[in-house]
Amino acid sequence: MSYRTDVSARPKRRSMQDYVASAVRSIPPSGIRRFFDLVASSKDIISLGVGEPDFVTPWHIRDAAVVSLERGWTTYTPNAGLPELREAIAEYLYREFECLYDPAKEIIVTVGGSEAIDLALRALVEPGDEVLIPEPCYVAYHPLTVLGGGVPVGVETTADDRFKLRPEKLEAAITPRSKILLMCYPSNPTGGIMTYEDLLPIARIAQQYDLIVVSDEIYAELTYGRRHVSIASLPGMKDRTILVSGFSKAFSMTGWRMGYACGHPDLIAAMLKIHQYAVMCAPTMSQIAALDALKHGMEEKARMVESYNQRRRLFIRGLREIGLECHEPEGAFYAFPSIRKTGMTSEEFCQRLLTEARVAAVPGHVFGRGGEGFIRCSYARSVEELTEALERMGKFLESCKMM
């Protein structure tokens, strides 16, 4: 068979779209993106839709990066990240969360926590494997699972349970193809957390059904009233868990794209293989900055956490005062109040809130099952803005009642 006939036998592609791989085509564009366009084209909006800290990265961290650039440290680092940084991460995770990892073999520095999740899924998922995902959840989990060849399986969590993952619900979703539990606590978007007692039965199920837990703990430092517990620190869970975290939220370093993953050496080695071919290494100046954050950033971090906590109390109280039911979020910087009593869908509510009250919140349905009927509000805004937003929301709710 000649090359020429081979080509002509291929189906004709009519538009450029036809060149795009079908898996990519199958993924719907992010619901948040659509909403972003809407907000960006409006004026005088107070946006509670921002999923990042409102602090600029502490000065000393920025300075460390600047100094590294002045010195000309602009080369690659080892694929897994600077050895000093991995050592500092190991020390930090042990001190803060009692998770013990060998910096030489069990830690990889990634381009944000996002890359770490992508790597974990790509390294572990075989076509058709099911990935269990507690919902509402971060918007990237489903698409990344699909791109990795897996099948996302939502596991519902509810406001009555303060959006904790419950063992009955998890167990009911398990099939012979279940391989991974991908969860995020403290949770974006709900602010829910999992305590040691909450995690115990989940760990038992993971062991019983031979699941690997990919635990996105990017908000681990932002808990209020009690310290975060990693599922990796539970008996028998270290080897079964890929702990994903990073610097974005705790140290206000979103734009630096600094994350990491920790786990069994074999799993980390597999992730490293993809990482080294896909991105070589995380940006050097960001790694230097991250190292400085771990060395000198604890005081600033504590100050920022205290500030979130103050605003959290203010905002939750305010939501309840204007009549929106809201479970007590114990982590991250999100409130996830119910808007069901307005009779609107969350999409409709957010759209009207935006145009009529000039406040932007993210409709809950974009975070998957169980998100409908809720809205995500970030309280990482100034006290004045939060107060003004609450006032506008209150008036809006009043006007809804009158109609």
Place this chain on the structure above:
Amino acid sequence: MNELKVKILELLKEDARLPAERIAVMLDVPEEQVKQAIREMEADKVIVKYATVVNWSRVDEEKVTALIEVQITPERGRGFDAIAERIYLHPEVKSVYLMSGAYDLLVEVEGRNLKEVAAFVSGKLSPIDRVLSTKTHFILKKYKQDGIIFEDRQDDRRMAVTP
């Protein structure tokens, strides 16, 4: 000073108009406790005044400020305090600091114009007995004062909606 008072001060430093009721919610303590702490700090002169930070360059009113380095001979038994008092009692004087280094007092003086400030220095400050010398520096522009930046800045560079 207890932790609650420090936290209250930090909040009031950011916004002196923050009501006690809101502070109470933010710090998760009873409102009465916040009010009591504020009353105590007012009585102890920890909280001296609830003033407004004004950017006078935005106001259509002529105003110049000078920082004056003053060298003095301290008085036997009373050190610098008596002379400092003689200086700070003048209403034109906005602040007075005792300094280490090449001079003794740093005096901030406000006037409607250059001439007025010059008149104060030559007419009132220099003639004081123990004042040895003065060096006057006029402020051309205030960029930042008491931790507050005066320039218009867009510090929140976040996108309006992110996941």
